[in-house]
Amino acid sequence: MPVTCITSAKSCGVTTAALALTLASSRPSLLAECDPAGGTIRAGLLQGQVSAGYGIYHLAAAERVGPVELAQAFASHLWPLDGTTGHRKVLPGLTDPAQAAALSRTWPALSDVLHVMAESAGHDVFVDAGRLVLESGHLHPTLTPAPLLHKADVVLLAVRGTEQGLTLARHLMRPLRAELDEYGSGADALGLLLIEDGPFHSHQVAEALKAPVLAALPWDPETAAYLTAGGRPPRGFARSPLLRYARTATEHVEALAARRHIQQQYPTPAPHPQLAGVLDRLAHREGARG
Numbered sequence: 001m002p003v004t005c006i007t008s009a010k011s012c013g014v015t016t017a018a019l020a021l022t023l024a025s026s027r028p029s030l031l032a033e034c035d036p037a038g039g040t041i042r043a044g045l046l047q048g049q050v051s052a053g054y055g056i057y058h059l060a061a062a063e064r065v066g067p068v069e070l071a072q073a074f075a076s077h078l079w080p081l082d083g084t085t086g087h088r089k090v091l092p093g094l095t096d097p098a099q100a101a102a103l104s105r106t107w108p109a110l111s112d113v114l115h116v117m118a119e120s121a122g123h124d125v126f127v128d129a130g131r132l133v134l135e136s137g138h139l140h141p142t143l144t145p146a147p148l149l150h151k152a153d154v155v156l157l158a159v160r161g162t163e164q165g166l167t168l169a170r171h172l173m174r175p176l177r178a179e180l181d182e183y184g185s186g187a188d189a190l191g192l193l194l195i196e197d198g199p200f201h202s203h204q205v206a207e208a209l210k211a212p213v214l215a216a217l218p219w220d221p222e223t224a225a226y227l228t229a230g231g232r233p234p235r236g237f238a239r240s241p242l243l244r245y246a247r248t249a250t251e252h253v254e255a256l257a258a259r260r261h262i263q264q265q266y267p268t269p270a271p272h273p274q275l276a277g278v279l280d281r282l283a284h285r286e287g288a289r290g
Helices: 013-025 057-064 066-075 097-103 106-121 145-150 161-184 202-209 220-227 241-264 274-290
Strands: 003-008 029-033 089-090 122-132 156-160 189-194 213-218
Touching: 003 013, 003 106, 003 145, 003 202, 003 241, 013 029, 013 089, 013 122, 013 220, 013 241, 057 066, 057 097, 057 106, 057 145, 106 122, 106 145, 122 145, 145 189, 156 202, 156 213, 161 189, 161 202, 189 202, 202 213, 213 241, 213 274
Parallel strands: 003 122, 003 156, 029 089, 029 122, 156 189, 189 213
Antiparallel strands: none
């Protein structure tokens, strides 16, 4: 299963899109809320159910001890998005942007954990990477979780189908491609996630940004409002346009990741055996519980 990073040039519904993809997946799924500017799911969809004692910030101290401790901390800080079944989980984000600096050295190790969850535990993994911030033409080392994008199987740049959305995204395409070529698995990992809020259609957006539109999500204000603020799910939530299109989007993402893996023809690096063991036990425990 792929690890997919979702990011944008500006606040562009990244968290809402990431939640829709996570909830729509046909397999067990995980959303890591890794926006250095701070997470919103805790106060939004989860309506304050999760205290500051849970979340990604606490992984920094565990990572400094070792990979096994990081894997254990990771497993203990996941929160269910689907009640008691545990098939949909979230790693809540930062409660204060000032905490982002502490995670700078944790991102690479967390990326390894996320890939183990995808490749060994069979999860669809989505990463909310927030807004891209550049410094001297490269991803900012603190204000962007660069190592997560570098190691992702697929990177989705969310863009609205408006003139403003295209203008904001256009200046990021070249540096993001160069970054993935130099530090990641290649610029072909990059695709567009079109938010259908505006007059431009997929083929126009692809032509303007010189990149494929891998998926499109419809403008569905009622469902988006629930994913943003929580409360009672709208009637027919599971069959809503947003979740139906998101389900198709996960299939397109998986197909791209599979094609890239075949084309690259290199073996997946073996994970740390103890790290893999901890996360494998997590997956089996939740499978039994479900």
